Amino acid sequence: MFSEHLKSIMDGVEGAIACSVMGFDGIAVETLPNDMPESAVQLDLQAAWIEFANLMSQAKVTAETLKTGKVTELSINSENVITLLRMVNQDYFLVVGLLPSGNYGKARYVLRITAPKVAKEL
């Protein structure tokens, strides 16, 4: 199930704080860890992800009018957290929150290989 894939993200990416399968409506299907660590609570990742889902949704719609092609990935790097979003299908995406010192390249790689696995189960 989703939790298995989310676990592989958490285990595979140094500095990952939390990750989720989310809909473009900003509602999370499943999130790990179940109990958000203190760092995620302090950063209020839940609120941030709802806003970023909205940005991802806009990027998706905008891309349809552009020649740059479908959006596959969006990354929003801010002072306290790196957020990486990876399209799963037209309705869902994966999101991971990383410490600024986290392994960004590894996060991109793990999301890229995990997205098709999640897509199969949706």
Added chain:
Amino acid sequence: MFSEHLKSIMDGVEGAIACSVMGFDGIAVETLPNDMPESAVQLDLQAAWIEFANLMSQAKVTAETLKTGKVTELSINSENVITLLRMVNQDYFLVVGLLPSGNYGKARYVLRITAPKVAKEL
């Protein structure tokens, strides 16, 4: 001047198609190369960047209400081009369009060190 900094981005990043200093109003202050290569014309990067400037602007405003901190970098990866945007100051940002096969890590690095140099001249 700006063109010198933009040149260092174009020279330093394998796969860079074009780069620009832009305002959040979507108006480019300066862009390199002066004559957009055929690949950039086909991708209509100019239109894409205006839309992405709008997304970056929203991300900036949204971040003010979030605990994740100021947005420093936004990356929109689509099928045909990777776009990296780096905040310069409250009004301007750097943007570079890369081939999907381009050196993404190098682009992030070069933008990060170039942004403060551009900021000094604005």
